[in-house]
Amino acid sequence: MRRQLAILAALSMALGLTACTKIQSRDLIREGNTLYKNGQFVEAIEKYDASLELEPGGITVQWNRAMAAESIVLALKDSTDEADLARRKEYATVALEALSAWNDGRDKPAGFEDVPACSAPKADEEGEEGEEAAEADAEEGEEAKGDPELEAYKGHRLAILGADARCDDLIEHWRQMHMACPQNEDLYMTIAQTFEDICGMPDKADEWYVKRTEDFPESSKAWYSLATRRFGPLFPDVDSGLPFNSTLDASRRMEIADEVIKLLTTATEIEPKYRDPYVWRSMAYTQKSLAREYLDPPDTPDDAIEAIMARRDSMMAWKETKAVCDIDKIPDCPIEPEVTELFTDFDANPDAWKEQEISLWGHVVDETVKQIESHVWEIGIEIEVTPPPAEGEEGAEAPPPAPEGEGEEGEAPAKTMQMVTVRYTFLKPVAVEGEEAPDNSEEVQAQVDLWQRQKSTNYTGFLTKEGDTYVLLSKQKQFLGCCPPAPITAEEETADEARLKELYEQKKAEEEAAEAGKGKGKKGKGR
Numbered sequence: 296m297r298r299q300l301a302i303l304a305a306l307s308m309a310l311g312l313t314a315c316t317k318i319q320s321r322d323l324i325r326e327g328n329t330l331y332k333n334g335q336f337v338e339a340i341e342k343y344d345a346s347l348e349l350e351p352g353g354i355t356v357q358w359n360r361a362m363a364a365e366s367i368v369l370a371l372k373d374s375t376d377e378a379d380l381a382r383r384k385e386y387a388t389v390a391l392e393a394l395s396a397w398n399d400g401r402d403k404p405a406g407f408e409d410v411p412a413c414s415a416p417k418a419d420e421e422g423e424e425g426e427e428a429a430e431a432d433a434e435e436g437e438e439a440k441g442d443p444e445l446e447a448y449k450g451h452r453l454a455i456l457g458a459d460a461r462c463d464d465l466i467e468h469w470r471q472m473h474m475a476c477p478q479n480e481d482l483y484m485t486i487a488q489t490f491e492d493i494c495g496m497p498d499k500a501d502e503w504y505v506k507r508t509e510d511f512p513e514s515s516k517a518w519y520s521l522a523t524r525r526f527g528p529l530f531p532d533v534d535s536g537l538p539f540n541s542t543l544d545a546s547r548r549m550e551i552a553d554e555v556i557k558l559l560t561t562a563t564e565i566e567p568k569y570r571d572p573y574v575w576r577s578m579a580y581t582q583k584s585l586a587r588e589y590l591d592p593p594d595t596p597d598d599a600i601e602a603i604m605a606r607r608d609s610m611m612a613w614k615e616t617k618a619v620c621d622i623d624k625i626p627d628c629p630i631e632p633e634v635t636e637l638f639t640d641f642d643a644n645p646d647a648w649k650e651q652e653i654s655l656w657g658h659v660v661d662e663t664v665k666q667i668e669s670h671v672w673e674i675g676i677e678i679e680v681t682p683p684p685a686e687g688e689e690g691a692e693a694p695p696p697a698p699e700g701e702g703e704e705g706e707a708p709a710k711t712m713q714m715v716t717v718r719y720t721f722l723k724p725v726a727v728e729g730e731e732a733p734d735n736s737e738e739v740q741a742q743v744d745l746w747q748r749q750k751s752t753n754y755t756g757f758l759t760k761e762g763d764t765y766v767l768l769s770k771q772k773q774f775l776g777c778c779p780p781a782p783i784t785a786e787e788e789t790a791d792e793a794r795l796k797e798l799y800e801q802k803k804a805e806e807e808a809a810e811a812g813k814g815k816g817k818k819g820k821g822r
Contacts, residue, residue: 620778
């Protein structure tokens, strides 16, 4: 009986000590959590460690411990100080070990397997295969939800590995993902960026850019990404103030630009409406234009050829920009025509100007300004023009020289004023649902008053004619962007092509003549 009582007493004492230990452990965790919330991460970890000494099997505390250590690691992510780097490494190890302990000890969903989730094919792209995959997903039911705690674990682990620049571990992680999901194209860029940004291995990164185009040859984004990477050396030094990289010679810049253009052309052949490749191809053609070296005016056929090729490159750059404008539905910028030619051409063929937005400068005639309806005003402007030559005349004769002492120039050609009525429509304020539209009449009147005060005012719009009156239909625009005009006209482009052919023939003839001259020289010397 005494022995039994002694055993019971010892057991009661052990149970009492265990309960007391658990209470102490939980108190330490609560203290650690308070410190964590106050940003005292080191002190919080010390409390969590003390809790684990009392209760080694704690699971939740490992998560808290990992989060506190991760916070320290992230705060030191961009530091270059050696002491900070050593401290970062120390706490990264703590965080990773704590995360692993938490993941090993937690309760996991029954039947769940830790395998990478790869994107299933879409039904509209893969036909029956996609439909079967969708049906399988539906049948999985609750199991398809996976293990959200595992996803959180992986996310924090990757963040710690990245912040502490643990290249080998990161690459191995993404390599395993790639092996499990070879059809996931996004992983190629993740691996490339890991090599580039964390491992400092640009050559390895480049391999994955290329590998992406090899494994996904029908991906326009793969070709585009490789092209933009190849463009990198062409970027100028910001401090140089130059529009090109002066550390590369002109021939190398041309080679890089040509390679970029070729890659981007593949991208747009696959996906013609993909706008970004057009933007970069315009930049590449501009770099080619800047790399052309020639004398102006040209001294030789080579100089003349390079000058034409520079204009051609500029025109090609504009065509790429125009393609972007067409995709984005950006209107062409209004042209500013020579006014004498404008009115002459318009009278001869008004349909030729029907869809061409133009920009006209003129002086507002005060007495013509009037409001004709809500948000529509008419403003008469006077435009100075030079009268065209009379019918049958080729042009006005040059004025006679001025008599001695009366100046070196003769009288300027006579000018006349052409009146144009601008019918200008202001934007109407949009009413918010349930409210009246705001009154912007004061702003409209202020703009009209400004036009009247200015000596010369510019209006853009479409020219038409009502009886004998020229009318410019103009509208206030919310979006002011427009597509720039071509650097050269279609006629000039055609003339350049013809001239280029002549120059190549001239150059060939000169080279043949020079070669023949060398032959004669050698023959004469032999005698």
